[in-house]
Amino acid sequence: MESPTxxxxxxxYFRRKRLPTYREMQDLFGFASKNAVAYxxxxxxxxGIVKMDENKLVPTSQFFGLPLLGSIKAGxxxxxxxxxxxxxxxxxYLVGNPGFAYLLRVSGDSMIExxxxxxxxxxxxxxxxxxxxxxxAAYIDNQWTLKYFKRExxxxxxxxxxxxxxxxxxxxxxSIGGVVVxxxxxxx
Numbered sequence: 001m002e003s004p005t006x007x008x009x010x011x012x013y014f015r016r017k018r019l020p021t022y023r024e025m026q027d028l029f030g031f032a033s034k035n036a037v038a039y040x041x042x043x044x045x046x047x048g049i050v051k052m053d054e055n056k057l058v059p060t061s062q063f064f065g066l067p068l069l070g071s072i073k074a075g076x077x078x079x080x081x082x083x084x085x086x087x088x089x090x091x092x093y094l095v096g097n098p099g100f101a102y103l104l105r106v107s108g109d110s111m112i113e114x115x116x117x118x119x120x121x122x123x124x125x126x127x128x129x130x131x132x133x134x135x136x137a138a139y140i141d142n143q144w145t146l147k148y149f150k151r152e153x154x155x156x157x158x159x160x161x162x163x164x165x166x167x168x169x170x171x172x173x174x175s176i177g178g179v180v181v182x183x184x185x186x187x188x
Contacts, residue, residue, distance in 0.1 A: 002067065005029050005040050006049065010063070019050070019057050061089040094182040100127035102178065104137060104146070111135065111146055114161035120185045122146065124178030137177040140170050149176065 008028045012020045020028060025037045041057065044050045048062045065087035095101045106120045114135065116122065122135075130136050130149040138145055138158050147158035147168065158168040 003040075006044065013059065013063075019059065061091055062087060064091065065089040094123050094184065096181055097125050097127060101125055101181070103184075106146060108146075110160035110162050110165045112162050114148075116146070116161070116180075116183055117185065120183050122180045123182040123184065125181050126178040128179040128181070130176050130179050135180040137180070139173070139175045139177055140168055141172045141174075144177070146180070149179075 022037045068086040068088045134149045136149045150157045
């Protein structure tokens, strides 16, 4: 369970895009001294939530992690309660290879049967070599598209996850801009 002081620091960070100073933390927490703040910060450094970088306190990926409370059945309901004591960083979970990853916002419905809808964000890895069946951002005949990468013998083609779209066979060129590694959908 996250401490109330850390929750206040996270709220401050997401509102102001920076960590509070020791003085600001003292006010946020209602502490009488900066020593109490220093002790809290020391614990967060020890836990890997924040770190010192050139005499400046900075968040680590653990700072942005969300608590993983357990698992839930999406089939038949279960009375089992499975609790875990783990934190997951969405950056690490969704991206995997941050030095070569980027996002694209999806428009169009050609991948709808794969569950990729207009407005979704796809995380792509531009260093990953595409395998048959991977979803890729492809530059085909001077236009970009999001499709399944298919190799049939010596022929390369791109297939949609929607029957109203025909497979695309390059007449001039085909290059791959990245392989989709994650899809992000926001509901609210």
